[in-house]
Amino acid sequence: MDKDALAASAQRHALPWVIVGLVAILALGGGVAWYFLREKPIAVSVALVEQARAANATMDTGPVLNASGYVVARRISTPSSKITAQVKAVFVEEGMSVKEGDVLAVLDDTTPRRQLALAESQVIAARKGVNEFDVRLKEARRTLERNASLYEQKLISESALDASRADVNALEAKLSLTRSQVEVALRSVDVAAQGVDDTTIRAPFSGVVVSKDAQPGEMISPISAGGGFTRTGICTLVDMDSLEIEVDVNEAFINRVVADQRVEATLDAYPDWRIPAHVISIVPTADRQKATVKVRIGFDAKDTRILPDMGIQVQFMDAPKLEGATAQTGPGAPIVSIQAVTNIHGQDYVYVVKDETVERRAIRLGPVLGGRAQILAGLQPGETIVIKPPAELTDGAKITINPDTGKQ
Incomplete structure (x- = not known):
């Protein structure tokens, strides 16, 4: 019994130390585990x-169609005259930039100015006629009043009174006619003044002169007179901001072209220069003889190297649709x-x-x-x-x- 009691007592005294040891072991193991299992970057x-x-x-995936065409201007004009006259002076040369309203040339205005002077003279004459008939009408009305008074006094016959009335009516009609003639003469002055103004040829829009077609001393007319001696225009004017590309696409491949499609253009004159462009529109008609459809292409940016009538190659790019x-x-x-x-x-x-x-x-x-x-x-x-x-x-x-x- 004494031995059993001693053994039990020894076990009771050793138990706390065992627990402490186990706790220490667990803590050490947890630290080791945290060290090895902690989150690493x-x-x-x-x-x-x-x-x-x-x-x-646009993330183009590559060309789907190649075509060739030319640079064209949407706004191109050959300013001419409204009358047939001799060219007096030309103020433009090839390559010159002009603004809308600038004077390009003047024509001989001798005849138009004479016509203007004649019309102005007719206005003066018509106004003098108005003044004359106005004075005569006033006198005729006074005569009518006197004759009316005399007729009431039985001093003149009724026929004399009627004659006075007829004179007044006739002069009123002549005065009205003369006043109308003044209005007609004034309109003639406007027409003659326009004829003088038509001898000055102005630029219809801002652009660049690409050709000079008339020289001083030559005749110019709004219509061709034949024989090659009469010019129909002073120069050729191009709006460089309106330049675009026109290409003919085979109708079998027109389904590959859509509006706003990306295009890469290359001028024959600058083969290493890639010009970004886009489809403006597909002209809604086909050429029966060539089996082609015309496509208009616009440049994304303007450049002075791009000139009208230049040959150009284009590639229509396949841009995927971004839903x-x-x-x-x-x-x-x-x-x-x-x-x-x-x-x-x-x-x-x-x-x-x-x-x-x-x-x-x-x-x-x-x-x-x-x-x-x-x-x-x-x-x-x-x-x-x-x-x-x-x-x-x-x-x-x-x-x-x-x-x-x-x-x-």
Whole structure:
């Protein structure tokens, strides 16, 4: 019994030390586990979200049709005269820029000025006639009043009174006619003055003179007189801001062309210069003889090297349709490497770097070309994203940037 009691007492005294030992072992094990199992930053490669340039903003996938044509001007004019006359002076030369209303040439105005002087003289004569008949009418009315008084006194016959009335009526009619003649003469002055003004030929719009067609001393007429001795125009004026491209597309391929389609043009004179352009419209008629349809193409920007009648080659680009595209399409839209995009259950995501962590952000993916994708929504140029995100990367995870990549 004494031995059993001693053993039990020893066990009671040893139990607290056993518990302390177990607690120490557990604490040590937990510390070791925390050390080995704690969250470590995930090493990633990153890049900046780029901004689409104007040259590739539409993400063209390549040409679908080639064609050739010419540079044409929508506004081109050969200013002429309204009258047949001799050219007195020409004030323009080839290559000269003019503004709307500038004087291009003047014609001999000898005859028109004589006609104006004659019309003005007719006005003066007609007004003198008005004054004369006005005086005579006043005198006739006074005579009528006297004769009426004499008739009441039985001093003159009724026929004499009637004659006085007839004189008044006749003079009133002549005065009215003369006043009408004054109005006609004034209209003749306006016509003659317009004839003088027509001897000055002005620019109908602002543009550049591309040819000088008349010289001083030559005759000019609004219609051709035949024989080659009469000019029908002073010069040829082109509005350079109206330049565009006209091409004939085979009707079998016209289905590849649509309005506003992107076009890349190359002038025969500058084969290394790529000119961005776009389809203005498809002319709604076909040429039966050539089996072609005319297409109008506009330049995105004007350039002094582009001249009328230059030969030009065009490529119609195949731009994919962006369904639901937002304002982020076009120049300035975000462009990223397709390797940065992760698809989870049909939704596209990218990991955006926020300090030392990442944010998983949903995006709307646009067209992809050459390993680069246009982002329609969800990103802004200049943000930093993860390239080739590791499988263990999650929203809010801590990261460390690979020193060999940095922000590309």
